[in-house]
Each structure stands twice: as structure tokens, then as C-alpha cells.
Amino acid sequence: xxxxxxxxxxxxxxxxxxxxxxxxxxxxxxxxxxxxxxxxxxxxxxxxxxxxxxxxxxxxxxxxxxxxxxxxxxxxxxxxxxxxxxxxxxxxxxxxxxxxxxxxxxxxxxxxxxxxxxxxxxxxxxxxxxxxxxxxxxxxxxxxxxxxxxxxxxxxxxxxx
Amino acid sequence: xxxxxxxxxxxxxxxxxxxxxxxxxxxxxxxxxxxxxxxxxxxxxxxxxxxxxxxxxxxxxxxxxxxxxxxxxxxxxxxxxxxxxxxxxxxxxxxxxxxxxxxxxxxxxxxxxxxxxxxxxxxxxxxxxxxxxxxxxxxxxxxxxxxxxxxxxxxxxxxxxxxxxxxxxxxxxxxxxxxxxxxxxxxxxxxxxxxxxxxxxxxxxxxxxxxxxxxxxxxxxxxxxxxxxxxxxxxxxxxxxxxxxxxxxxxxxxxxxxxxxxxxxxxxxxxxxxxxxxxxxxxxxxxxxxxxxxxxxxxxxxxxxxxxxxxxxxxxxxxxxxxxxxxxxxxxxxxxxxxxxxxxxxxxxxxxxxxxxxxxxxxxxxxxxxxxxxxxxxxxxxxxxxxxxxxxxxxxxxxxxxxxxxxxxxxxxxxxxxx
Numbered sequence: 088x089x090x091x092x093x094x095x096x097x098x099x100x101x102x103x104x105x106x107x108x109x110x111x112x113x114x115x116x117x118x119x120x121x122x123x124x125x126x127x128x129x130x131x132x133x134x135x136x137x138x139x140x141x142x143x144x145x146x147x148x149x150x151x152x153x154x155x156x157x158x159x160x161x162x163x164x165x166x167x168x169x170x171x172x173x174x175x176x177x178x179x180x181x182x183x184x185x186x187x188x189x190x191x192x193x194x195x196x197x198x199x200x201x202x203x204x205x206x207x208x209x210x211x212x213x214x215x216x217x218x219x220x221x222x223x224x225x226x227x228x229x230x231x232x233x234x235x236x237x238x239x240x241x242x243x244x245x246x247x248x
Numbered sequence: 249x250x251x252x253x254x255x256x257x258x259x260x261x262x263x264x265x266x267x268x269x270x271x272x273x274x275x276x277x278x279x280x281x282x283x284x285x286x287x288x289x290x291x292x293x294x295x296x297x298x299x300x301x302x303x304x305x306x307x308x309x310x311x312x313x314x315x316x317x318x319x320x321x322x323x324x325x326x327x328x329x330x331x332x333x334x335x336x337x338x339x340x341x342x343x344x345x346x347x348x349x350x351x352x353x354x355x356x357x358x359x360x361x362x363x364x365x366x367x368x369x370x371x372x373x374x375x376x377x378x379x380x381x382x383x384x385x386x387x388x389x390x391x392x393x394x395x396x397x398x399x400x401x402x403x404x405x406x407x408x409x410x411x412x413x414x415x416x417x418x419x420x421x422x423x424x425x426x427x428x429x430x431x432x433x434x435x436x437x438x439x440x441x442x443x444x445x446x447x448x449x450x451x452x453x454x455x456x457x458x459x460x461x462x463x464x465x466x467x468x469x470x471x472x473x474x475x476x477x478x479x480x481x482x483x484x485x486x487x488x489x490x491x492x493x494x495x496x497x498x499x500x501x502x503x504x505x506x507x508x509x510x511x512x513x514x515x516x517x518x519x520x521x522x523x524x525x526x527x528x529x530x531x532x533x534x535x536x537x538x539x540x541x542x543x544x545x546x547x548x549x550x551x552x553x554x555x556x557x558x559x560x561x562x563x564x565x566x567x568x569x570x571x572x573x574x575x576x577x578x579x580x581x582x583x584x585x586x587x588x589x590x591x592x593x594x595x596x597x598x599x600x601x602x603x604x605x606x607x608x609x610x611x612x613x614x615x616x617x618x619x620x621x622x623x624x625x626x627x628x629x630x631x632x633x634x635x636x637x638x639x640x641x642x643x644x645x646x647x648x649x650x651x652x653x654x655x656x657x658x659x660x661x662x663x664x665x666x667x
Contacts, residue, residue, distance in 0.1 A: 095252055099259035106264060162288075163525050165369070165573045194516070196631065197584070199527050200577040217577025221525040222516050223285070248284050 136225070138246050143175075144239035149232055150175060151241045153215070160247055162223060165200060168215040169208075172232060179211025182234045187215060189228035198228075223247050278506070283485060285509045290482035291475050294521035297366055301571045302564040303381045305416060305462045306469060313666065314412045315467030318460060320665035323404055324388060326352055326395030332384070332464065335359040335393075338663035341596045341656065342471060347607025351393035356539050358607045361600065363656050364593055366469040368526040369574040373589045373605040374548025375528060378575050379564075381465035382557035385457060389433040397431025397438040398457035399423075399445075405456055417459045421452045454556070458563035470662055473522065473595040476654030478505070497651065503641075504648025512619070512635050512645055523594035523652065530587040532623050532630030536606045543627060544605070545588035549580060587628030598650040612646045 141152035149172050156167045172180040185204040190197035202217040220226055226245040232238065278286070287293065305311040318324065319332040330351045336342040342362035344350070349359040357373055365371065371383035387393035388401060405413050406423050414420055426449055430441035442450065477496055484492035497505070509515045519525050528545040535541065552575065557563055559572035566572050579585065589605045603609040609618065620642060622632035637645070 091252075092255070095256050096259050099256050100263055102256075103260045103263035106260070163520055163527075165577065194631075199579070200574075201579050202577055217573055219577075221519075221527040223288075223519060224516075248281065248288075 136244055136246065138244050140243065142241050142243060144232065144241040146239045147175065148237055148239040149173065149180060149241065150177075151230060151232070153228075153243060155218075160220065160245060162247060163219070163221055165217060165219045168218055170204070170213045170215050170230065171211050172213065172234075173211050180232070180234050181207065181209065181211060183207075183213070183232050184234070185213060185215075186231040187218075187228065188231070189226060191222065191224060191226055193225055194222070220245070220247055278485070282506065282509060285515060286482050286505065287486055288519065289478070289509075289515070289521060289523065290486070291473065291479045291521050292483065294367075294472075297469060297472075300366075300379060300381075300465070300469075301566040302379050302559045303462045303465055304565040305459075306381075306466055308416060308466055310412070310416050311463045311466035312470060313467075314409060314416065315463035315465065316662060316666050317409070317412075318464050319467055321408075323408070324394055324396055324401055330394050332387070333665075335387075336362045338658075341599060343600060345601065347602050349393070351387065351390075352395035353392035355390075355392045356542065357605050358602070360590075360592065361596075362468050362471050364471075364473050364522050364595065366465075366472075367522055368524075368590075370526060370528075370548075370552075370590060372548065374544045374551075375590055376548040376551035377555065378552050378558050378572075379465065380468050381458070381461035382555060383461075384464040384468070385461040385557055388457075388460070389431055391434045395435075397429050397433055397435060397442070399426055399430035399438075399442070399453050400428060401460060402426075402453045402456040403428060405460060413456075413459070416463070417456075420456070423453070426453065455563065458557060461557065467662070470658060472657040473593070474655045474657035476595065477651040478648075479654070481505070481651070498647070500644045500647045501651050502648075504644035504646070505651075507637070507641055507645050508648055511641070512616075512637060514619075514645070517591045518594050523597075524591040526591065528585070528588035528590055530589075530625055530628045530630050531619070531632055532587075532625035533589070533604045533608055533618070534623075535626050536608060539606060541627065542605070543586050545590075546585040546628075549578065549585055552578075553580065583628070585628075587625055587630075594649065595652050596654065596656075598653055612649055613642070616642045616645050 140154065141150065143150055152171045153168045156169070157164065170185065172183050172185075174180060187202045187204065188197065198219065199221045200217045200219045202215055204213050205216045206214040208214060218228070224247060226247060227242050228245065229240055229242045231240045300306040322329050322331045322334070324331065334351060335344045335349045336359065337344055344359045347358060349355040349357065360373065365383075366380050369378060371377040371380065372386070377383040377386060388396055389398060403423055403426075406420055410420055426445065427441040429435075429438045430445055430453075431438045432442050433439065445453075481493055481496035481502070484496055493502075517525050517527070517529055530544075552558055555561065559566050559575045560568050564572070598612060601610055601612075603612070603615050609615045616637070619632060620635045620637045622630060622634045624630060
């Protein structure tokens, strides 16, 4: 009799495992696009998001880099950045007029402040004052740079936690 | 044979059940970014209060003592019955529980709490003041609140607080020849008397008045929020102490927190250890019948720019070349300001009904239901999008919000009038 029960339990175990495997395999039919968000549910940054602090401007005229006076970039705290602008062959750009805009592309709103370039420090370095980020998530900060009649823009992406 | 089949089915179900339950608990574990988000809300991440460069007396204990006396002193009102503490009741988390504040008359907005206000760069629902001391000076001259004027208040300081005042701020000018009531506010007689005064006298009185605000601010800086049950949960989470986490939160409260930082997106604006970004947002809160149209930040911006007590004004102690960044880089105009109001802190929110800038909602159910539906704004454009929360999810968020109650971090001698 005991042998009999053991056989039943064993068969049940095999059937249970088979059912689970069948379910997992069936999940592959809708594909990973459906399953991955179900399992992870975490909104991870798009893999291609480039958050580097040095970038070429969109038409390739300038190489631009920023450093935040406060690192890591804080949430809810107004602070300054230093911006460096140089030509592709590495000459600092000293006569640039620079406009600052930005926002959260996924939320459809801009920056909570109106930051400005307030000072040229020489050697291609500029002070950007009044930056503030009042939410975590993905931000963009855009600098429109014009010097000697050549204008170009650069967008930095930030992922703030 | 029948018994065999039942046994077979039972064992199969039990095995599947165990595997599925295991997977579910594994999946319900918080992700790294969720843990970071919760840690950022923990009260332990609240930094020490930065100095207020516009108020050189902000951290002077003598100024705080004087400020505390002024905060509770009903003599600084037209009818001798209204003090700051009339609306900012210490026992009620320094607010009044009313939809619209009541002083001499009734105002058009809800009283905001003083707790943690020192951390905000902007004061009032519309941010028409940019420091705690400038804020304190608004109600003292508002005809619906204290109903006083600055010369009247200066005389009171001279008569009742002269020694303390002079010990902090220096010698008191001779006020005897000045009118009893005079100030630039709405009262016609006081305004005429003010305009008849010499510019030097007006300056001297306004200086005393600014110092009144600076003393009150020094006191208000001591009123900070204390830890809540949520903070015990957050600390346990960061310590990886599952037992302490379970002791702190029920499964519904934990689920509510997860919704708060996830699907419901509350944390977008209610972020940081004070559960506010201290910024301005249009959330489509309904207007109130009988009240004037309230455009919020759109009317606060021109007021703070014109305010003689702002960070860049002559009564501010700030180095105007290097400080006052919030004011200098503020968004100064535009459609985007219309209908925006300041994000309030959510600490002790369950004890602070009614909600919104004119007490539009009575319960937390009303509030979360509003965010869930995201109605079109009556003024400006709402930033909300429908959340598609189920009734059970709404209840979980509310269960979580109730864990934010905690005793304020204020010494007992600061919550009553000093002797």
C-alpha cells in the first residue's frame, strides 16, 4: 500500500514539474517583451541612453563637457555647472554665446528654473548658474552655442536618482 | 481508486502552489532602484538646515526666544486675539485643520504647516515669499489675518520687548513722535499716515519690522518633523532586516509604499525626506465657488519679485552678488505658471485634513481619487495623467500615507508660549 502511495506522489511530482515547464515554455510564445516587464517591472533606462558629460554638438562643430559643482547632481538643490567648449581640433572657444534650456522629455515639462551662463572664465570655460532638478528620472539639458557666427547645439542626458 | 485520484490531484496542486508562491515572494522583493527611492525618503537623509544668508539672526538662540514670544503674542493684531499660533496651532502640527485660514477675517487659502518650512526656498502656496522671515511679515500686515501694520507692531516691540530686541538687533530708535498706526497695507487710514511719514522714519520702522520677521523665523527654524513608522521601515530595509520591516509595516502598507514610488508616481513631486520638492505644480485641483480665481504661482511670482523683503532687497543680509540664486534664476513669467501651487510635505498628512490650497478635499480617499482620475484643470494645464489604480490599490496608498504620522522633532518648551 505504501509503495502504491509513493508511486502516486512520484507521478504527481513529475506531472507538476511538467505543468510548470509547459507554462514557462508557453510564456515564450508572447515573447520577452511581455514577460520581462511583468517580472522586473522596473523602469530601467533605455540601454542606448548616453549620459556622458562630454559630447559633440549635433552638427559636430564643438566638443562640449560639463562638471557639476555638486557631485552627484543633487535633487531639489539649486547649483552651478562649469561648461567647457572647444573646437573639434581642441582649441578652446572663448567668444561663445550660450543659451540653456532643458526638461524631462518623458514628462513633457521644462526645467523648474531659468539657468544662465553668467561668466566666461577663460580658456573655453563658462559658469552656468541656477540649475535645479526637482524630480528623479531622466533629464535633458540643452546648450545652444554660437561663436563667430557658427551656431550649434548639444544635449546632455542625465539619469538622476 | 477514487482516493488515489484525489491524492494525486492534491499533491500536484501542492507542488505547483509551493513553486508559484516562492516565485511570487521572489518577485515582490524590492528592486535596487526601489530601495534607493525609499532611502531618499527616509528622515535620516534630511540634511542639517543650511544657514539663511538673508537672515543673520537665523540661528541666534536669543532671536529664537524672542521669536517664540512673538509667535504666541496676540497683542500683535488689530483685535488683540490673533497670533501666529492662532492658525499655526502647535498641537495640530502647526496648522489649523480648517479649509480656509481664520484670523481677523477669513482668507482665501488653507493654512500651511510651519513644520519643516525652513527647508523650503519658497513660502506660501504661491511662493510669494522667498524666506521664512519674509513670510512671517505677510500675515502681520494682512487685513484678514492679524490686521496690524508695521508702525503699530514696532511700538509694541518698543513697549514690551525693548531690552531683548536691543540685545540682538542694536538700539531702538525713538518712536514716540510717530503715529500709533501706519503702514503700506490695505487699511486706508494707516496707509495715509504712512505716506505722511518721513522716508527715514519709514525706513527705521521697516527695519524693526524686518527684525520681527527674522526673530520669528529663528524660532520657526527649530520646528522640524520627527521620525514616523515609515522611517522605521526604511531603516530596516536599508539594514536588510526583514523581521524589523515586517514589524514596521503591514503587507498593505508595504504595497502602498511601492505604489507611491511606482505606479501612482506620487514620488515625482513628493520626494526627499520631507516628501516635497518644494516646487509648484498644476494638479487640476478644482476651484472653490465663492472664492476669487486663484492662479497660484502666476500671482506669486510678480509679488516675490516686488517684495521689499526678498533676498535681493535692502532688508536682506545676503551677499547679493553671490547669493539669492533661487530668486535670480526663478522662472519669472509665462503660461506655465498658471494654476500651480506648492507641493506640501506629506509628513503627518493623515492628521492634516482638509487637503489642497483651499481645503477642497476632506479625506485622503478624495485626494488619491483625484490623482487617479486626473481631471482637466479649470485654470491652466494639469500635469496629471490618469493612474488607473484599483480601489484596493487606492486603499493601500492611503494605508501607507497613514504611516507618515510621527511626533515633530521640537522640544516641549517650544510648543507653548514661553514664560
